[in-house]
Amino acid sequence: MPPSGPQLSPPAGNGRARPVTPERGAWLAFRLAGRRLALPLADISRVLALPLLQPPVGAPGFVEGFFDFEGTPVAALRLDRLLRLEEKPMGVYSALLVLRDPTPPIALHVASVDSIVKTVGTDIQPIQRDGTVNACVTGRVNRDGETLYLLSTADLLLAEERARLASLHSMKQQRLAALAGPAGSPGEPGSGETACAS
Secondary structure, three states, X not given: OXXXXXXXXXXXXXXXXXXXXXXXXXXXXXXXXXXXXXXXXHHEEEEEEOOOOEOOOOOOOOEEEEEEEOOEEEEEEEHHHHOOOOOOOOOOOOEEEEEOOOOOOEEEEXXXXXXXXXXXXXXXXXXXXXXXXXXXXXXXXXXOOEEEEEEOHHHOOOHHHHHHHHHHHHHHHHHHHHHOOOOOOOOOOOOOOOOOOO
């Protein structure tokens, strides 16, 4: 990990974190719904084992829950549901890909992490993006006798989906801030008011 990069830190409670070093022309390949997909390595900051998730009420189906990472609530998203792929059991090797500096913070739940793949422009075969979910597939390459589909991190979420996640993230932060508030605050035990569970 370069000295200027963030320090490696596992999620609170359980899980293991693996550092990801950005490299130009490099992709992180992973398995999902029987397919081999990849995201730009530079867009991923950590690879985590699945931590304990707290499912939010009223969230879209692709939101599995929130977890605390370095003091920040991060939304864990089932990428197969987001891409409308066939849903299969994730298994014991499933992982979370924590994206680098997204707003709001998110991590993608995938079946397993495969390898780091390096490409040059001539390796990538163009693909008709209009025929993919959110036009998020930018191309494909052949590696080890398999087709590897390259995804655009920026196009994984619709603007409306991103706004909904931002709202859920804000609510989560407010609830955490209320829990950390001084004793006797309105709506907390001991204040003379009854707290209502939402």
